[in-house]
Amino acid sequence: MSISHDLCRSHSRVVWPSILSADLLNLREDLNQLTQLGMDTLHVDVMDGHFVPNLTFGPSLVQQLRSQTLFNLDVHLMIDLESPLIDAFIKAGAHHLTFHVEATNHPQQIISHIQGQGLTAGLSLKPNTSASSLLPYLSYVDQILVMTVEPGFGGQAFMESQLGKIEEISAMINTCGRSITLAVDGGMNAHTIGLCARKGAQAFIVGNGLFAGGRAQFPNNYKQLLQELEA
């Protein structure tokens, strides 16, 4: 089942949990709860210590998530794209790969390569990158991921300065006429999701607002928090 299909089906705001902020020693238990609550997509942040100043997950985690869970795996690559790692994530079983427009001079070829392997492809942009940098790729890409924090770490404050860009990209997508998922990543909570949804965003990546809040406020029960986020 594709991510876009899920979006069409839901007709509402969609929350994609980011496991960057999860309690990794309790990951299986938390993922089971998210499944029981109807969540079907997981956001997996991949950082290489070069494109961003942090290190996170590799293909082996994606492979385990693919073989041991039923989640759609939305993999966000914050990596140097000259590396051969894209193929490693494809082989590991990712359903969707998003990469950064700032990380390569050849976005078009990378989009084609990903789609040619049967995955959907997304482009992300950092807060200081203009919406117009996406224009050449709107005829091809499946998802746009707007960063509303500087990529690299969870738990940062949402940058309201990005709301205008979300609105601009939403208008670009409407003009283009293709079905492109507009997702937002960074500092998402019930309030900021509302702000972004009003500008046309459809999918919301939630790390700290779900896992940290979930653990602290609703131990072993995400239901209330998810209802609030998806209201």
Ligand code: DX5
């Ligand atoms: C940041 C990552 C995000 C991160 C968001 O570079 O791309 O996906 O998990 O975390 P929160 O929701 O805590 O801002």
Ligand code: ZN
């Ligand atoms: Zn991310």
